[in-house]
Amino acid sequence: MSKLVVATTSLAGCFGCHMSLLDIDERILDLIELVEFNKSPINDIKTFTKQCDIGLIEGGCCNSENIHVLKDFRKNCKILVSLGECAIMGGLPALRNGIPIEECLAEAYLDGPTVKGNIHKILPNDKELPMLLDKVYPCHEVVKIDYYLPGCPPRADLIWDVLVALVTGDEMKLPYEVVKFD
Amino acid sequence: MSNKIKFKIDGVTCEAEKGQYIVDAAWENGIYIPTLCNIPGIKPQGSCRICTVNINGRPMTACTTPLLDGMEIENDIPEIREIRKAIIESLFVEGNHFCPACEKSGNCMLQALAYRFQMMAPRFPYSFPVKGVDASHPKIIKDQNRCILCKRCIKSIKDEDGKSIFAFYGRGHKLRVHVDPELADKLTDELAQKAMDVCPVGSILVKEKGFDVPIGKRAYDNVPIGSDIEGNK
Ligand code: SF4
Ligand code: SF4
Numbered sequence: 302m303s304k305l306v307v308a309t310t311s312l313a314g315c316f317g318c319h320m321s322l323l324d325i326d327e328r329i330l331d332l333i334e335l336v337e338f339n340k341s342p343i344n345d346i347k348t349f350t351k352q353c354d355i356g357l358i359e360g361g362c363c364n365s366e367n368i369h370v371l372k373d374f375r376k377n378c379k380i381l382v383s384l385g386e387c388a389i390m391g392g393l394p395a396l397r398n399g400i401p402i403e404e405c406l407a408e409a410y411l412d413g414p415t416v417k418g419n420i421h422k423i424l425p426n427d428k429e430l431p432m433l434l435d436k437v438y439p440c441h442e443v444v445k446i447d448y449y450l451p452g453c454p455p456r457a458d459l460i461w462d463v464l465v466a467l468v469t470g471d472e473m474k475l476p477y478e479v480v481k482f483d
Numbered sequence: 484m485s486n487k488i489k490f491k492i493d494g495v496t497c498e499a500e501k502g503q504y505i506v507d508a509a510w511e512n513g514i515y516i517p518t519l520c521n522i523p524g525i526k527p528q529g530s531c532r533i534c535t536v537n538i539n540g541r542p543m544t545a546c547t548t549p550l551l552d553g554m555e556i557e558n559d560i561p562e563i564r565e566i567r568k569a570i571i572e573s574l575f576v577e578g579n580h581f582c583p584a585c586e587k588s589g590n591c592m593l594q595a596l597a598y599r600f601q602m603m604a605p606r607f608p609y610s611f612p613v614k615g616v617d618a619s620h621p622k623i624i625k626d627q628n629r630c631i632l633c634k635r636c637i638k639s640i641k642d643e644d645g646k647s648i649f650a651f652y653g654r655g656h657k658l659r660v661h662v663d664p665e666l667a668d669k670l671t672d673e674l675a676q677k678a679m680d681v682c683p684v685g686s687i688l689v690k691e692k693g694f695d696v697p698i699g700k701r702a703y704d705n706v707p708i709g710s711d712i713e714g715n716k
Contacts, residue, residue, distance in 0.1 A: 386583055389604045390575075391611075393584065398611040442608055449603035453583030475601065478705055482582035482594060483698070 305354040305468050308378060309341040312367040313394045313437055314360025317454040318385040319343065322357070324457035332461075335468045340377075349377040355467055356381045358446075361391040362438040366431035375444040380467065383446045384460070386453045386482060388439070395437040402435060448473075451482050490554040492536075501552065505545035506534055509558070515709035516558055517567060517596055519683055520633035521546040531633055533570050533596065536563060564600065571596050572605035579611060579628035580684075586693035587685030589701025593631060594684075595708035614659070620667040622675040623687055630660055630686035640678045642666055648678070649687075660686070 311319060319342065325332065339353050340346045356378030362368050375381060386392040397405050406424050410416060440446055450459055459479040466473040488501045492514050499508035504527060509516045520531040529544035536545045537557035545556075557563060574593055582588045614627035636649040637660065648670065652661040670678075678687045698704065 383604065386581075390580075390609060393581065395611065396581065396584075399579070399613040436611060439604070439609060441604055446604070451603060477598065477707055480598065480601070480603075481704075482597070483585075483588045 304337045307336045307355045308339045308353045309357040312360035313363035314387045318359035321454035325461045353378045357384045359384045360387045364431035380447045382448045391437040398436040488552040492556045502549045508550045515712045516545045568600040576607045576609045585685045592683035595703035599707045622670045629684045
């Protein structure tokens with residue numbers, strides 16, 4: 302049987318979910334026997350080189366680039382998994398959702414206590430920079446998501462069990478102690 | 484004189500006092516019907532609907548309905564579980580529940596119910612309402628983002644003259660539970676703690692406290708909410 306192909310990305314996340322994936326410790330050796338990694342920050346493959354079976358999405362969507370990457374994942378992965386609270390509900394970045402975007406930018410670049418030297422009062426406006434969205438969106442409000450793994454981050458044991466279940470086709474075990482929102 | 488009558492929950496014959504509220508009768512028989520706005524011993528109001536059961540085929544709130552002889556109650560069936568899950572999901576999207584940063588996480592009834600009913604992501608879109616935090620009082624913080632408007636604080640936290648420290652303010656989607664600033668100034672440490680404990684979520688917090696129990700040791704870290712009641716069997 303050929304190995305299933307896994308891709309991962311971190312959108313508006315802190316990489317904690319990827320750290321938790323690495324927290325499966327020596328089982329990572331078993332994992333690379335079971336799956337092959339394609340586009341992922343773990344191996345630094347930047348673009349999809351083939352159709353993937355499983356896409357793990359960390360983080361919600363806070364800018365136009367996140368939307369682009371997420372849609373690219375949807376196109377290139379059979380199964381998409383929202384990994385962690387930020388992907389599921391926006392997480393800490395979504396704390397800005399009640400604050401107008403102008404105020405957020407002003408606090409960050411003009412008026413905040415740590416702002417120094419922006420004498421021309423410029424907001425970052427290079428064309429290369431992704432546009433901020435009006436608010437941070439959960440991934441399933443942008444594309445269809447097939448599975449959700451809650452947690453901040455999701456427990457390593459949960460990620461491991463679910464990946465193994467997806468590879469073997471067995472039913473997912475979701476033990477009470479590992480499905481948590483924090 | 485005992486007034487015990489027989490009734491059935493999910494086909495299991497149970498016994499309890501006639502006229503008792505169904506929730507209390509079920510719990511005594513070791514059957515968990517979830518509650519959220521209800522406080523045992525205080526007049527029920529049936530506002531959160533999480534205790535919805537089918538009574539003789541009709542959905543009704545178990546916290547407000549008195550028990551009658553021979554009632555047939557459906558509780559743990561797919562249809563009822565789905566209603567409860569939808570209620571929990573709607574409460575999550577109507578507020579701003581950032582559990583990873585919440586002082587009540589692990590001890591929160593709403594979160595615990597979400598665990599019990601295996602909410603992975605709500606089916607409704609998040610509304611991210613603008614609600615605010617009131618930290619102006621000496622002893623407590625009132626975080627409106629997490630308030631589910633259950634009225635538990637209004638009903639049970641009173642000063643020695645019987646005046647409520649918390650009260651409803653506004654209507655419809657602008658309804659909030661506000662704190663009376665004068666009464667809050669005089670709040671004792673004990674009453675502040677009682678208010679935090681009676682709030683099922685993290686909307687009332689005692690200042691300069693929080694995260695004092697490590698993850699893994701909090702109320703709902705290892706066993707689902709209701710396990711103690713099911714242990715009564
Ligand atoms: S009140 Fe409960 S559900 Fe809301 S953020 Fe806090 S722990 Fe989560
Ligand atoms: S503050 Fe807490 S107890 Fe009071 S109504 Fe809101 S959720 Fe209920």
